[in-house]
Each structure stands twice: as structure tokens, then as C-alpha cells.
Amino acid sequence: MKTGSIWIAALLVAMMFTTQGWCHGVEGYIDTVRAHCITALYDDGEPMSYAKVEVKAPDAKIVFQTGRTDRNGCFMVRADTPGDWRATVQDGMGHRLALNFSVTPEIDGKPAAPSPLSTANPSMSRPLKGGVALSIIFGLYGLLYGWRSRHLPKR
Structure with a gap:
């Protein structure tokens, strides 16, 4: 019985001095933001589903963001630097689409001027x-x- 009491006392003392484990967790939220939606379509109107996308910032040597379009041919990017950006969409079968878009500086959280939707050649x-x-x-x-x-x- 003494041995059992010692173990229970030791367990209670250990539980009193335990601290939170130093592990990491994750957090997430969904927010509506001002971003650019890149939509890639073939000339017959069919979306370029799951095509590879590369977005380059102005005067940058490396790619800002890479990814793939969704099944509707859409890709979202939130550009953080004012200037002329370039998005390249490739479907892996020889089709390539290059789009330029402008990002204007924001004043008090609001854009200074609306940016053109796209500079693709119609x-x-x-x-x-x-x-x-x-x-x-x-x-x-x-x-x-x-x-x-x-x-x-x-x-």
C-alpha cells in the first residue's frame, strides 16, 4: 500500500508541474481579398484545366508564385508589389498563354486606380x-x- 501511495503522490506532483507541450499547431481563415484571377481558356472556350502557371513580379529574377489552374482554368494571385506583372500558363501539350497585368499602389487600403483586366491579345x-x-x-x-x-x- 505504501508503494501505491508513493506512486499516486508522484503522479499528482508530476501533473501539477506539467507545462504545455512545445508543439506547433495550424490556424486558418477564409477572407475576401483584392486579388487577381487569371483565367486561361482555349480558343473554343474550353478552360485550360490544371495547366501550369508561373507568375513573375516586376524586375524579379525568380518566380513569385507557381501553381496550377483549377478545373475552370482559374488561378488566383495576390500581388504585393506595384508594377507590371507577367503570368504564363502552359498546359503541357504545346499551348502557352502569356498575360501581363498591372498592380497599382494602394492608398489607405484602397487601390489608387483600377488595373486593366488583361493585356492578352484578343x-x-x-x-x-x-x-x-x-x-x-x-x-x-x-x-x-x-x-x-x-x-x-x-x-
Whole structure:
């Protein structure tokens, strides 16, 4: 019985002087912030899902952020330095999209001026490209046959 009492007393003393363990924990929160959403699409409107993205800060030698687009072709970046930034999206199959965007300095937590949404080169849709190509082909054949008919001997 004395041995059991000693162990219980020792356990109570040890429990009285225990401290919090020095381990690390994690915290998280969801916040609505002012960020830039990069959206990458193919020319037919299909999103570039899970494509590799690299974002470079102005005058930086290393990449600011890398990642992949989501299934909708979107990638978020919160740029922290004013200037002209560059985002490059590659799908691994030869398609590459390079976008530039400007970040303006903030005054009292509010942006000084709105930044342009994108500086991507706007392209024509597929049906419009096909129509332009057919127009050029018919136009060239029309010129060729018109020129040939002028230079044929008259009967």
C-alpha cells in the first residue's frame, strides 16, 4: 500500500508541474481579398484545366508564385508589389498563354486606380477565322481568273 501511495503522490506532483507541450499547431481563415484571377481558356472556350502557371513580379529574377489552374482554368494571385506583372500558363501539350497585368499602389487600403483586366491579345473566333480564310481564297481565285480572262485572245 505504501508503494501505491508513493506512486499516486508522484503522479499528482508530476501533473501539477506539467507545462504545455512545445508543439506547433495550424490556424486558418477564409477572407475576401483584392486579388487577381487569371483565367486561361482555349480558343473554343474550353478552360485550360490544371495547366501550369508561373507568375513573375516586376524586375524579379525568380518566380513569385507557381501553381496550377483549377478545373475552370482559374488561378488566383495576390500581388504585393506595384508594377507590371507577367503570368504564363502552359498546359503541357504545346499551348502557352502569356498575360501581363498591372498592380497599382494602394492608398489607405484602397487601390489608387483600377488595373486593366488583361493585356492578352484578343483573337478571332474559329468561325470568323474560317470565314476570313475562305474570303481570301475566293478573292485570290477571283483575281487570278479575272486577270487570265483579260489576257486571253478575243474570239
